[in-house]
Amino acid sequence: MHLLEVENLTKRFGGLTAVNNVTFHVDEGELLGIIGPNGAGKTTLFNIITGFLRPDSGTVKFRGEDVTGLEPHKLVNKGVARTFQVVRPFRHLPVIANVAVALKSPRGSRKIEWLKTTARKALDMLEDVGLTDLMLEPAENIGHGSLKRLEMARALATEPDALMLDEPFGGLNPLETDFLTKSIQRIHLDHPTRGIVIVEHKLYALMKIVHRVIVLHEGEKIAEGKPEEIAKNKKVIEVYMGKATLHA
Amino acid sequence: MVDVGAIIINGAISGAVFSLLALGFTLIYGVSGVVNLAHGVFFMLGAYMFSSFSSLLGEEVEGILVVSPLALLLSVILAAITVAIVAAIVYKLAIGPVIEDEVAVLVVTVSIAIVFQQIILLLFTPAFHPVPSLLRGYTIFWGLTLTYQRVMSFVVSLVLFAILWIFIAKTKIGGAMRAVSQDREVAMLMGVNTERLYMLTMAISGAFAAIAGIFIASTTTGVANAFMWLEPLALSFSIVILGGLGSIKGTIVGGFIIGYSEIIVTTIYPEIGAIVPAVPFGIMLLVLTIRPKGLFGKRIEMEE
């Protein structure tokens, strides 16, 4: 049984088919990358899987259970957490309180062991992403790179079994990209059964850390395989270079 | 026996004037994104200004104020212009500075509404204030007694719809309005002075509301009072929700639907007069539960 299984997912917006019959899966302990040119439907796919959009057809299964169209917060409490491509911090709250919100969810508070208080747990999360010295700073005051890390800390606070990252490297400079890469790898090592799905544009960063890649183009899955294979795949290269569209 | 002919005709007249009122509301929303809770105030000011101007322009004949048709017409125009100017000033001073903040706009516009309510109370007291008729005389049509002024309000409303349509579709400024309502930033990049555009839109919005106010106050109720801004607000909102926020076509259709609904209900249940103030709000709640998206327009919400 796969950790996360997406079958024949389709979503239309008016005349436009954003996601067209997409099928893939993620297993425990796997790092899956989802790539594709702009407009390929990656974020729409993400939104459907995490409950923010309803698909027109198809199913999403988590640990064998059909969770298609389940409300976002219910999915989170089952163990599927996500970050947002455009960061969505709680502006008025200090950094540590941002994480504390996630710790108030049923799943988040469950994981607070006896003797560990919410504060301690929140600090742990901030440590994992290197944000402890900013912990009392209102979220509206911190820089973009820190906000991206905060997104992740918040998602991790619910100890998800499936972590979905939407363009986590977006807008980061090389130093921050390197730091985040190492963070993701460390997070993966700390929780070997957790599955991580990363949608990303920065291919060089992504291909280094994922086990497997699927490629989306105009809403369809056009390729799947190991990073090295995908990098050599002619169709994928054409699609990125703009030489080909799937439907002439 | 219900007089269908009366319903058809009266519904059309109500519908036209309601649409006029709601068009003002939808215009300022479509172009600038502002939900103007003070919209009903322009309706109210229109009625009061009309009454005041006609008193000013009238003559005392044996202790009774007589106003010539010309003077009445002039009063309508003056009232509309005055309210348009007031609306533009309100935008410049109060709404413009906070336009980025949705919540602030709501608080500011409702504050402005109350401010004007109090001003009217100061100048005119809480008593009902008589509003003179626009025209005298009536005609019989389909066995129905129709006053000329009600016919006039119908015709003028339709004319104003046409003028607005042409203005938006054919003129440069109208084009700017369309551009800004679709994408404000791009429009700004292309050189549209949004602040002045919004002031102009607000002026038109206020003028429409004022004229609707004059029509309803002078032809239907005959009075004005300091609290009469709430019902037009609820009515505008209902119509615009029904027809779709920001959609002119939808607003006009919505206006006629609401106009007809009101006529039908008050014909069948005249006792409803007792709770008339609540009716527009009740309609609004009904519309919101049935069709939060409206018929034509786009939703306010984005995700989900």
Add this chain to the structure above:
Amino acid sequence: MVTTYLRRAYSSFAAHVFDIPPRLLALLLLSFLITLPLTGLNPYVISVMTSANILAIFGASWDLLVGRTGQMSLGHALFFGIGAYSSALLFEFYGLPLWITIPLAVVIGAACGLLIGFPCLRTKGPYLALVSMAFPLILSSIFYFFDDIFKGEFGIRGLPSFFPSLATKDRMLGNYYLTLLLLFISAVILYKIANSHTGIVFVSILDDELASKASGINVTKYKLMAFTISGLFASLAGAAYAHILGVANPPLLSLTWSFVPVIVTFLGGIGTIYGPIIGAYIYYLLDRYFLTIIIEIPYELIYIRLLVFTLIVAIIVIKWPRGIGRFVTDKLEDLQEGREIEEIMAEREKKKKKKQK
């Protein structure tokens, strides 16, 4: 030590004034409010302060819902009126004493808060604003329609007062201290809620509902909670007010009364708990004492008073979107931070000099 960090994090959403903990300030303020009337204050002023206490509770209830959870309400008079009328009706029809009717009215108010919350769940911003304006108007229309029960325009009169056996002057003092006690209890409860883990979740809903859902929060549950708590305290204020006035009438459901918590909260500072309290005192002392007794606005110009305050609210919203109180405390905080940074810099200078030696 770690828990102190979190507590500081929670309370950084409140304000520290010159690093004096808010509790001490609150205690000082409380002692002042307790002792002031005993110095032989004019009974009219005492009654004004009594009303201010009521307004403070009302304003704080509004601030929790609007300022802290982000659910706009321009019809809060609904709960105020429900509290007043519930207590009045229970007295009128069942002859129950006020120490039974008022708690019952509070329960009814909380239940109504919950009920009203449902239709408000999917509405946001302007929709919510207008829907909330509708409710009290519809309710008062219903009251006018069934005027044999609700006694129409004049309302339900002859409500028992809190201290019927005392002489007038003592009764006024009694009312004052009672409302002050109610205010103290309400403020403490609201403060604890606002600065708790739940309060943090409320702010997350205010800031970004979608992100809150993505953090596993059942936003519906928390919104309904906020509505219920807000309805509870607003109706407490309404019920108490009705018994002090002796009557529950339709003006309590008016738009004016809905606007009162807005005035009070913006004067004092939105999103805090102390803001509405300070704002209530500023508003009522200015309006009922300064404008009425000192300046003596003539009766015909009575409408100027609301006009002035509404105008003030508009100006505040335009210039200081977080309310004057927040503006002042924010500035003080900046000063404080500036001083802290200077201290840290000074320490670093000292360390550097030591090293050089």
